[in-house]
Amino acid sequence: MTTPVLQAWRVSKSFGAERAVDQVSLSVQAGTATCILGPSGAGKSTFIRCLNFLERPEDGYVFIDGDPLGFDRRGDVFHEISSRRLARQRQKVGMVFQQFNLFEHMSAIDNVIEAPCGVRGVRRADAIEKGMELLRKVGLAHKAHSLPRELSGGQQQRVAIARALAMEPRLLLCDEPTSALDPEMVHEVLNVLGELVAEGMTMIAVTHEVGFAREVAHRFVFMERGAVIEEGPSSNLSVDGVREDRTRSFLEKVL
Amino acid sequence: MMMTTPSDPTPPPGRGSDGVAPSLGDLDSTTRRMRRQVGSKFAGVVAVAVLAFVVQGLVRNSALQWSVVGQYLFSSEVLSGLWTTLEITVAAIAIAVVLGTLLANMRLSKNVVLRVVNGVYVWFFRSVPLLVLLIFAYNFSLLYTNLSLGVPFGPSFVTFATKDFTAAMTAAILTFGLQQAAYTSEVIRAAIVSVPRGQAEAAEALGMTDWRVLRRVILPQAARLAIPPIANETINLCKSTALVAFISVPDLLYSVQEVYSRTFQVVPLLVVATIWYTVIVSVLSALQWWLERFMNGPSRSGRARLAARETL
Numbered sequence: 001m002t003t004p005v006l007q008a009w010r011v012s013k014s015f016g017a018e019r020a021v022d023q024v025s026l027s028v029q030a031g032t033a034t035c036i037l038g039p040s041g042a043g044k045s046t047f048i049r050c051l052n053f054l055e056r057p058e059d060g061y062v063f064i065d066g067d068p069l070g071f072d073r074r075g076d077v078f079h080e081i082s083s084r085r086l087a088r089q090r091q092k093v094g095m096v097f098q099q100f101n102l103f104e105h106m107s108a109i110d111n112v113i114e115a116p117c118g119v120r121g122v123r124r125a126d127a128i129e130k131g132m133e134l135l136r137k138v139g140l141a142h143k144a145h146s147l148p149r150e151l152s153g154g155q156q157q158r159v160a161i162a163r164a165l166a167m168e169p170r171l172l173l174c175d176e177p178t179s180a181l182d183p184e185m186v187h188e189v190l191n192v193l194g195e196l197v198a199e200g201m202t203m204i205a206v207t208h209e210v211g212f213a214r215e216v217a218h219r220f221v222f223m224e225r226g227a228v229i230e231e232g233p234s235s236n237l238s239v240d241g242v243r244e245d246r247t248r249s250f251l252e253k254v255l
Numbered sequence: 256m257m258m259t260t261p262s263d264p265t266p267p268p269g270r271g272s273d274g275v276a277p278s279l280g281d282l283d284s285t286t287r288r289m290r291r292q293v294g295s296k297f298a299g300v301v302a303v304a305v306l307a308f309v310v311q312g313l314v315r316n317s318a319l320q321w322s323v324v325g326q327y328l329f330s331s332e333v334l335s336g337l338w339t340t341l342e343i344t345v346a347a348i349a350i351a352v353v354l355g356t357l358l359a360n361m362r363l364s365k366n367v368v369l370r371v372v373n374g375v376y377v378w379f380f381r382s383v384p385l386l387v388l389l390i391f392a393y394n395f396s397l398l399y400t401n402l403s404l405g406v407p408f409g410p411s412f413v414t415f416a417t418k419d420f421t422a423a424m425t426a427a428i429l430t431f432g433l434q435q436a437a438y439t440s441e442v443i444r445a446a447i448v449s450v451p452r453g454q455a456e457a458a459e460a461l462g463m464t465d466w467r468v469l470r471r472v473i474l475p476q477a478a479r480l481a482i483p484p485i486a487n488e489t490i491n492l493c494k495s496t497a498l499v500a501f502i503s504v505p506d507l508l509y510s511v512q513e514v515y516s517r518t519f520q521v522v523p524l525l526v527v528a529t530i531w532y533t534v535i536v537s538v539l540s541a542l543q544w545w546l547e548r549f550m551n552g553p554s555r556s557g558r559a560r561l562a563a564r565e566t567l
Contacts (some may be wrong), residue, residue, distance in 0.1 A: 054456055084464050091462035101457035105475050115461035118471060160457075167461060 003066045005030045005171050005202045011050050011060035013043075020046040022226040023060065026204075028171070028219075033203040035213035035234065038223035039250060044206040045098075047223065048175050051204065052093045053086060064092055065170060091119060094164030098176040100156040102148040108135060108159045109144040112166045120167070127166070134162040138192050154185030158192055165196075172196065174205035190216070210254055213237055222247045323523035327514060328530065336510030337531050343427050343506065344493040344535075350432025351492075352485065355439030360469070362444050373440070380437035386498055388434060392426035393502040427499040435492055442484045446477035479550040486543035490536050497532075507531055 006028040013021040021043045028034050036044045049055040051062055053070050061078065062069040070086050071078035081089075102111050112131035116122040122130075135141045138158035140151075148156050157177060164172060174193065178186040190209060194216045197203055207213060213220050214237040222230040222244070230244040239255065242248050313319060327333055361373040380388075405411030450473050458468040500509040511524040518524075 052460055054460060087459070087462050087464045089462075090460060093460070095457070095460035097453060097457060099451075099453050101451075101453035103454060103457070103472055103476075105479070114471065115463065118467060119462050163457075163461070 002030065004028055004063075005065060006051065006204070007063040007066075008047075008051060009061045009063070011047065011057045011062060013046055013050055013055050013057050019226050021050060021057070024223070024226070024228055025060075026221060026228070026231075028202060028204060030170075030202050031200045032219060033197040033201075033205065033217040034219045034221060035217040036204065036206045036221045036223060037208070037210065037213060037250070038229075041225075042223040043226040044223050045175050046226075048173050048204060048206050051173055052090055052095055054095075064089065087119075091115075091167055092170045094167060094169035094172045096157070096160050096164055096172065096174040096177045098179050100148070100153070100160045100180070102156055102160055102163070104148050107145045107147055108140060108151070108162075111148070111159055112163045115163070116166050131162070131166055134165050135159070137165075137195075138162050139188075152185060153181045154188045157181065157185075157189045161189075161192055161196075171202045171204065174203065174207070176206050176208070178207065178209060208254065210237060210251065222250065224250075318522055319526060320520060320523040323520050324526050324530070327511070327524060327527050330514075332510050332514060333507070333527055333531070336505055336507040337535075339424075339505055339510075340493070340496050340507040340531075341535070343424075343431060343496045343499065343504070344489065346428045347431035347435055347492060347496075348485075348489045350428070351435035351439040351488075352443075354432070354436035355443050356474070358436060358440035359444040359447055362440065363447060377437045377440060380434045383434075385430070385434060385495060386501060389427065389430045389498055389502055392430045393423060395426065423499070423502050423504045426502065427496070427504050431492060431496060435488065438488060439485060442488070443477065443481050446481035447473055449480055450476045482546050482550055483543065486539065486546065490539050493535055493539065494532060 004027045006026070008024060008026040010023040010025055011021055012019065012023050024043075024047050026034070036048065038044050046055055050057045051069075053062070056070070061071065067089070068078060069089055070081060072081050072085075073079075102108075103114065106114065109128065109131050112134060113122075113124070113127035116127040116130070117124055132141055132144060135144050138161055140155055140158055140162070143151060143155060143159075148159070151159065161172075161177075177193065178189050181189060186209070190212050193203070193205070194212070197216050203217075205212075205217070214234050217234045220232060220234045220237055221228055222242075224246055230242060230247045232242070236242055237251070239248055239251050242251065314321070358373050358376060361369040362377075364370060383391075454472050454476065455468050458472045463471070496506060497508040499506050500512060503509065505513070507528050511528045515521045515524040
């Protein structure tokens with residue numbers, strides 16, 4: 001088996017006395033999509049934010065293509081690296097947020113080319129060309145010069161996906177990408193994500209869309225109270241298919 | 256109440272459910288008449304009348320000596336004072352914005368030492384009256400005869416006498432700049448804090464360095480929020496600079512004082528100063544209006560340019 005794109009090893013994160021994520025491990029192979037399901041407050045979002053160090057895990061490690069994130073391993077010692085080097089590592093991991101978080105003062109295309117131009121030093125003309133291609137892919141080339149506030153939620157999220165893809169990440173993290181959307185817009189975003197998975201994008205998504213998890217993703221992880229309760233192929237995602245009672249009772253409520 | 260029947264396919268446009276209108280009578284033939292706002296109009300008339308009285312009082316009052324006002328309004332002495340006032344204002348606000356941004360970031364830093372230094376700075380400059388600071392700065396050479404750059408309690412590399420340093424003008428600019436920085440830093444801090452956290456997170460997730468996140472994402476958005484209060488402070492600062500007359504900096508107020516101490520035409524010369532101050536503030540207000548508009552439609556012109564370029 002090849003080196004997984006992402007490996008989380010006993011990742012833990014507390015807020016005060018509360019253990020939000022408790023020794024969660026996860027391994028994701030290239031070209032697969034994994035959905036993280038679970039009731040709210042299960043630590044799903046905190047865990048996915050640990051995977052690119054938006055939350056710093058106080059314990060455990062995250063490996064991207066075998067390299068520890070935020071650390072430099074020399075023998076048995078993990079040395080914390082500078083924020084500048086962490087920033088460079090983060091280029092490999094794209095992220096899509098629940099609230100889109102588009103840069104409000106920039107047009108859609110400027111949002112998309114900001115990191116390629118500013119971080120990777122791509123020539124502006126090349127970045128625009130590539131950016132327009134990405135916007136076309138998410139069906140928003142005609143909105144390239146609109147500001148985020150002029151776009152609907154679904155459109156903003158699709159621009160945000162294009163922005164993440166512009167950095168050509170090895171892995172795309174999606175933190176509840178459709179939870180802030182009106183019902184009729186959920187579809188357009190899930191369609192885009194589904195296409196990406198079909199093209200072989202490696203993806204980890206925290207979602208409440210069990211249908212998406214079952215039909216599009218390859219694997220699922222069910223979390224509760226900061227821990228992984230069950231993990232398996234997404235084809236098992238049905239009341240009869242899952243092993244654990246807790247997963248079953250969750251699915252009974254949401255399906 | 257009548258119900259819409261299936262045999263009645265589409266209701267006529269402009270009416271909700273058919274069957275309601277008939278019970279209300281024929282509304283098509285009605286017109287509407289709005290209230291006449293009598294009280295508001297009366298208040299307007301009163302305000303104009305009061306204004307007319309005030310203007311008459313100013314124009315007809317011989318003590319104002321409008322001919323003297325006209326004589327000195329563009330005199331070289333007054334204009335040079337005006338220029339000095341502008342210089343102090345612009346230099347001080349420039350210092351305040353740059354230093355204020357730095358201080359705001361110190362305050363928001365994770366480093367306790369930086370936060371404490373910022374706290375002490377803001378506390379000190381907000382505690383001491385501007386005039387006291389100004390006179391202190393002017394007499395700085397009495398406190399410290401030499402300024403030197405070097406290691407604290409160790410060797411010094413550069414030393415210069417403060418007599419040259421405390422030219423009154425420098426003292427004035429530094430005093431206003433340093434004190435204004437304390438206030439401006441609080442404005443900028445508030446603006447930075449009100450940029451949603453998600454903006455920085457999205458930028459970090461894209462692999463931007465901290466400095467780049469600040470420069471490209473946070474500050475441009477904070478600037479939009481900070482500009483109205485900073486413009487307000489600039490206007491305030493411009494008028495406060497009149498205090499430099501205390502340390503004999505020949506600003507607008509000082510130069511009219513110079514004139515009226517010779518000619519005893521106190522009131523008309525104060526009118527000259529007043530006119531120029533209102534002109535400065537009007538220009539600053541216009542600038543603020545333009546800046547706010549510019550910031551609120553940041554990429555509008557840019558987008559137009561881009562769109563034009565791409566259609567070519």
